[in-house]
Amino acid sequence: MKQWLIGSLIFVAILAFAINGCKPQNMATAVTGDAASKVYVAPGKYDEFYNFVSGGFSGQMAVYGLPSGRLLKVLPVFSVNPESGYGYSEESKPMLNTSHGFVPWDDLHHPELSQTNGEVDGRWIFGNANNTPRIARLDLKSFKTAEIIEIPNSSGNHSSPFITENTEYVIAGTRFSYPMDNKESNPDVSIDTYKDNFRGTVSFVGVEKETGHMDIAFQILLPGVNFDLSHSGKGPSSGWFFFSCYNTEQAYTLLEVNASQKDKDFIMAVNWKKAEEYVKQGKGKKQKVRYAVNRFDEHTHTATSTIKEEVLVLDPKELADMVYFIPCPKSPHGCDVDPTGQYIIGSGKLAATIPVFSFAKLQTAIQAKDFDGDFDGIPVVKYESALYGEVKKPGLGPLHTEFDGKGNAYTSFFVSSEIVKWNIEKLEVLDRVPTYYSIGHLCVPGGDSQKPFGKYVIAYNKITKDRYLPTGPELTQSAQLYDITGDKMQLLLDFPTIGEPHYAQACPADLIAKNSLKIFKIEENTHPRAAKGEGQAKVERNGNDVHVYMTSIRSHFAPDNIEGVKLGDNVYFHVTNLEQDWDVPHGFAVKGANNAELLIMPGETQTLKWTPDRVGVFPFYCTDFCSALHQEMQGYLRVSPAGSKVELKYSMGKTEKPE
Amino acid sequence: MKKIAIFLSLVIFLAACGGGQMTPPNQPTTIKKTSSSPEDDMLAQGKGIGEVKSVELGTPLDQARVGRGKSIYDMKCSACHKLTAERVVGPGWLGLTKTRKPEWIMNMITNVEVMLEKDPEAQKLLELCLTRMPNQNVSIGDARDVLEFMRQVDGEK
Ligand SMILES: [Cu+2]
Numbered sequence: 001m002k003q004w005l006i007g008s009l010i011f012v013a014i015l016a017f018a019i020n021g022c023k024p025q026n027m028a029t030a031v032t033g034d035a036a037s038k039v040y041v042a043p044g045k046y047d048e049f050y051n052f053v054s055g056g057f058s059g060q061m062a063v064y065g066l067p068s069g070r071l072l073k074v075l076p077v078f079s080v081n082p083e084s085g086y087g088y089s090e091e092s093k094p095m096l097n098t099s100h101g102f103v104p105w106d107d108l109h110h111p112e113l114s115q116t117n118g119e120v121d122g123r124w125i126f127g128n129a130n131n132t133p134r135i136a137r138l139d140l141k142s143f144k145t146a147e148i149i150e151i152p153n154s155s156g157n158h159s160s161p162f163i164t165e166n167t168e169y170v171i172a173g174t175r176f177s178y179p180m181d182n183k184e185s186n187p188d189v190s191i192d193t194y195k196d197n198f199r200g201t202v203s204f205v206g207v208e209k210e211t212g213h214m215d216i217a218f219q220i221l222l223p224g225v226n227f228d229l230s231h232s233g234k235g236p237s238s239g240w241f242f243f244s245c246y247n248t249e250q251a252y253t254l255l256e257v258n259a260s261q262k263d264k265d266f267i268m269a270v271n272w273k274k275a276e277e278y279v280k281q282g283k284g285k286k287q288k289v290r291y292a293v294n295r296f297d298e299h300t301h302t303a304t305s306t307i308k309e310e311v312l313v314l315d316p317k318e319l320a321d322m323v324y325f326i327p328c329p330k331s332p333h334g335c336d337v338d339p340t341g342q343y344i345i346g347s348g349k350l351a352a353t354i355p356v357f358s359f360a361k362l363q364t365a366i367q368a369k370d371f372d373g374d375f376d377g378i379p380v381v382k383y384e385s386a387l388y389g390e391v392k393k394p395g396l397g398p399l400h401t402e403f404d405g406k407g408n409a410y411t412s413f414f415v416s417s418e419i420v421k422w423n424i425e426k427l428e429v430l431d432r433v434p435t436y437y438s439i440g441h442l443c444v445p446g447g448d449s450q451k452p453f454g455k456y457v458i459a460y461n462k463i464t465k466d467r468y469l470p471t472g473p474e475l476t477q478s479a480q481l482y483d484i485t486g487d488k489m490q491l492l493l494d495f496p497t498i499g500e501p502h503y504a505q506a507c508p509a510d511l512i513a514k515n516s517l518k519i520f521k522i523e524e525n526t527h528p529r530a531a532k533g534e535g536q537a538k539v540e541r542n543g544n545d546v547h548v549y550m551t552s553i554r555s556h557f558a559p560d561n562i563e564g565v566k567l568g569d570n571v572y573f574h575v576t577n578l579e580q581d582w583d584v585p586h587g588f589a590v591k592g593a594n595n596a597e598l599l600i601m602p603g604e605t606q607t608l609k610w611t612p613d614r615v616g617v618f619p620f621y622c623t624d625f626c627s628a629l630h631q632e633m634q635g636y637l638r639v640s641p642a643g644s645k646v647e648l649k650y651s652m653g654k655t656e657k658p659e
Numbered sequence: 660m661k662k663i664a665i666f667l668s669l670v671i672f673l674a675a676c677g678g679g680q681m682t683p684p685n686q687p688t689t690i691k692k693t694s695s696s697p698e699d700d701m702l703a704q705g706k707g708i709g710e711v712k713s714v715e716l717g718t719p720l721d722q723a724r725v726g727r728g729k730s731i732y733d734m735k736c737s738a739c740h741k742l743t744a745e746r747v748v749g750p751g752w753l754g755l756t757k758t759r760k761p762e763w764i765m766n767m768i769t770n771v772e773v774m775l776e777k778d779p780e781a782q783k784l785l786e787l788c789l790t791r792m793p794n795q796n797v798s799i800g801d802a803r804d805v806l807e808f809m810r811q812v813d814g815e816k
Contacts, residue, residue: 519796522734533733553738554790556748578738580796627790653747 031491038483039493041068046513049445049506051458052111052125053479056500059106061127061138066445066456066506067481069495077136077145078106078129080596086145088596090572090607091527092296094305098150099290103132109502110161114212118165118234118450122511124212126161126170133157135170135205137212139298141517146296149214152289152311153180153201159230159243159335161205165450169217169272173202173227173243182287194252198224201313202243204272215293218279218312220270220323223376224250226259227268228333229400234450235341237359239273242344244332245325248375260350264327264383266375267335267346269362274322275314283319284312299526301604317377324366325375327383328355334400338409338424339450343388347398347411354398354411356427358388389427394420399440400503402447404454404484412442412459419459419482421489433489435459435480436467444484445506453508457482457489460501467494477501518582520603527605529574534558539650546571546648552586552600553578554627556652557620560635564648567615567641573598576605587623590637597623612639698777705759707778709766710799714806716761719816721807728801728808735795736805742812748790756813761806767792768802 041047047065050072055062059079063072080087080096087096087104096104106129114124124146127136133151138144151157156175163170177200181187189197199221206217226247233240245266251258278284289311296303316323326346334347344357364370365385372380397415404410408430411420417438421431441460445453459480468476476496483490522532531537531549537558540547546569551558557575565571575588579602589597590610598606612618622633640646698708706712732740739748755764759780767774767781771792774781785791797805 521796533735534738535733551738554748554793556738558738578735579793580735581794584793629790 035490035492039067039069039481041065041070046509048509049453049456050509050512051443051445051479051504051506052113053460053497053504054108054111054127054500054502055498056109056477056502057107058499059108059129060499061108061111061125062498062501063143064479064495064497065509066458067492069479069481069493071498073143074498075138075143075145077127077138078103078108078134078148080104082596084599085596085606085608088608089598090609091300091302091605094303095145095148095294095296097294097305098132098134098292099152099307100132105131106134107131108136108499109158111503111505112161112163112170113505113507114167114207115163115449116166120446120449120451120505120507120511121167122507122515124167125505126163128157128160128172130156130158130175133160133172133174135161135172135214137207137214139212140512141515142298143516144296146212146298147214148292148294149205149216150291150293151203151205151216152291153219153287153313154203159202159227162230162232162241162448163207164232164241164272165234165238167207167209169204169206170214171202171204171230171232171241173230174200175226175228177222177224177226191252194224195250198250198252200225200227202227202230202241202270203311204275213295215308216291216311218275218284218314220275221313221315222268222323223378225266226255229335231335231337231344231448233337233341233344233359234339237337237341237344239271240359241270241272242335242337243268243270244328244335244346246331246333246349260331262330264329265332265348266325266380267328267332267344267357269324269326269344269381271322275319278314278319278322279312284314286310287313298520299524301520301525301527301606321366323378324362325378325380326357326362326386327372327380328357329353334398334411336401336403336409336448339403339405339452341450343424345401345409345411347400349397349399349414351398352393352396354391354394354401354422356388356391356424357386361388362386391422391427391429394422394429395432400442402442402444402457403452404444404447404457405452406454408454410442410444410447410457410484412439414438414440419457419489421484431488433482433491435461436478436494437461437463437465441503443504443506445508448505453506455483455485456492456506457484458504458506460497460504461494462500464494464496468496479504518602519580520601522576522578522580522603525576525603525605527574527576529572529607530605531574531576533578534652537650537652539564539648541648544569548573548650550575550588551578552576552588552622552633554584555622555629555633557588557622557633557635558652559650560652561654562635562650563638563640564646565612565637565639566644566646567612567639569612569639571610571612571637573608573610573620574605575600575608577602579603584626585624586626586633588620589623590620591618599624615639615641701762702778705780706762707760707766707770707781708773709762709770711762711765711769711802714761714765714803716810720811724804724807725811728804728806731797731801731805732808735797739790739792746788749788749792750784752809752812754813756806756810756815764806764809765799765802768795768797768805769799 049066051064076086133154137147139146154174158175159173161170179197230243247259328346330348330351395413395416480494577600744753
């Protein structure tokens with residue numbers, strides 16, 4: 001009871017600080033004179049960086065140009081998107097399939113760019129789904145979601161999808177521990193048996209080098225705590241992965257107080273090379289689970305979903321030298337490894353210090369068995385033995401750190417709403433700037449790789465009171481761009497974002513732009529119902545299913561008159577866009593459609609299922625302004641009563657009177 | 660934005676036609692004849708503008724080319740061009756190889772944006788059809804095959 005009270009008081013004190021502390025004293029001096037010229041990108045000129053920003057609860061990812069902050073595209077990942085028909089078209093529906101069935105929404109927190117030799121390579125970007133645990137891989141040639149894998153034995157897939165130096169693995173750590181057994185998991189047990197029954201896992205998802213195809217290589221079974229963030233080792237710490245954990249109190253109610261009791265939680269160090277050895281030696285145990293692997297084929301323009309039923313689990317209680325805990329103050333969030341790979345930086349959400357751990361010291365401590373007992377069978381390395389040093393009084397509530405490649409670290413402080421720049425070797429604070437307002441993650445282009453392109457740091461803010469025109473109770477969240485080329489950070493710009501800009505990655509534009517796909521080659525379209533040329537346009541009946549093989553080109557559909565559809569039929573419009581010109585998609589919409597429209601890229605085939613609910617003549621049209629005669633791009637489909645004698649027929653360019 | 664630009668330029672076209680002025684915009688009313696570039700020479704010879712400078716036509720027709728040309732036509736061209744003289748979205752193909760130089764036809768297929776910007780004959784067609792011919796990403800080799808197919812359409816053996 002007393003502990004409870006103290007905890008509450010601390011929480012209230014921090015909250016009070018947050019409310020009063022987040023608003024800067026003098027906004028007028030926040031931006032200096034030449035900021036606008038530094039972010040101005042003239043019409044016809046390109047931005048220097050791509051910035052991939054998570055859409056949080058929108059389930060999507062957004063692409064901005066830097067330094068302008070202009071929104072270039074919203075990429076649908078885990079949420080259906082009526083703009084393009086993603087998740088609505090017959091071809092894309094399988095992308096959102098899971099062991100729970102069709103899940104059309106999620107909470108995307110962390111984008112992660114693929115790397116080769118520890119450097120950003122511009123091939124793919126990964127994103128995590130927190131709610132129904134999944135990892136997506138987006139192809140940066142087509143800017144489409146190419147693959148989604150569900151993670152079994154996981155709830156709240158938060159420390160994800162961080163990657164190893166050559167994208168050998170993307171990882172997925174569960175935020176919520178929960179009971180799991182060997183019979184497709186999650187048995188019915190009393191919640192107050194948390195300590196006995198609840199477990200956590202981290203998953204290593206293998207990524208095939210050429211295709212990017214993902215599958216779960218192995219999972220590690222862990223004590224019941226909450227896993228928050230993670231990062232790969234690099235250089236000297238290659239072969240290791242680090243995760244932050246909180247709630248080592250193993251509380252299961254009112255965590256805001258009960259998970260903040262201990263002075264220190266843990267950074268978990270995983271030797272994944274060792275784990276690989278155990279896998280090779282057959283030491284893992286196969287467990288029965290169910291999870292979906294969904295892949296989009298660029299040639300058939302169609303996704304397939306496969307349910308898998310087994311996963312390999314390693315137990316560190318039985319397999320030594322694989323997992324260690326390092327104490328870390330106080331409810332750590334960020335877990336970041338500097339570009340040299342020597343230092344691991346933990347950030348306690350409730351701490352007023354930043355602990356910097358040394359990988360070399362950690363190895364020495366492990367060899368000397370310099371342990372402070374164990375936690376649920378896993379050795380706990382002594383804090384001082386792994387510690388390189390602490391940054392004293394940097395601010396309140398450090399969250400996440402990225403690096404400029406020049407020996408400096410940039411840490412976000414949620415509670416005191418600021419970015420603090422500090423020197424890693426010297427542990428000295430060099431500069432601090434306010435953010436407007438409560439910052440979560442931050443991003444330096446390439447800032448979690450071995451080779452940051454340290455020109456900017458971007459803050460991703462949760463609260464924007466008074467920064468923009470009001471839009472009712474809900475205001476946009478925002479990103480802020482700071483120049484970090486000088487000794488002092490300089491605020492240049494803030495720009496609104498979609499959903500929640502939780503975390504982001506950025507890289508030089510030329511890594512990606514040069515490979516960008518302009519069209520899908522129609523010669524390579526292997527969609528089974530493609531009409532590759534107007535000569536192949538047709539309508540076929542198969543029982544109650546009517547398949548329309550339709551083509552679109554500026555400025556007409558073929559066929560554009562269809563009769564003989566009857567009530568009770570399902571109509572499948574398979575629309576092939578015959579254009580082979582960049583930036584000429586065509587849309588397809590039909591009156592009364594219960595799902596969405598389609599937006600079909602040049603050379604692509606997409607299918608809209610439409611079930612007429614009444615007799616009549618229904619227009620369909622192109623929704624994307626494609627030419628001067630776009631408005632004329634339309635057609636009619638006639639629906640007759642069930643059992644009617646109207647023959648199935650279709651045409652285009654025929655205007656005779658009926659016989 | 661690009662789409663709006665295309666639309667606006669067509670609106671200007673329409674307005675210009677409505678006013679009885681047939682001079683397309685961006686076209687100088689007087690052409691300096693002082694020095695002639697290779698581009699001007701091509702235009703003057705009715706070959707259009709593009710990579711295709713000269714084409715050798717053979718007889719009899721190369722049947723392999725005709726076959727390939729037809730399948731490209733079916734996939735990428737038939738939506739807008741009939742094999743008769745009837746104009747739909749674009750001009751019908753019948754008789755085209757008799758009235759246009761082979762170089763002009765191949766340049767129109769492979770270099771359509773520049774042709775619509777600079778070639779007076781292409782511009783006349785745009786005024787007639789009001790739909791910009793799409794760039795269908797046809798290679799020079801494929802365009803040659805299409806040309807062979809067009810010759811067959813025109814009755815050549
Ligand atoms: Cu259209």
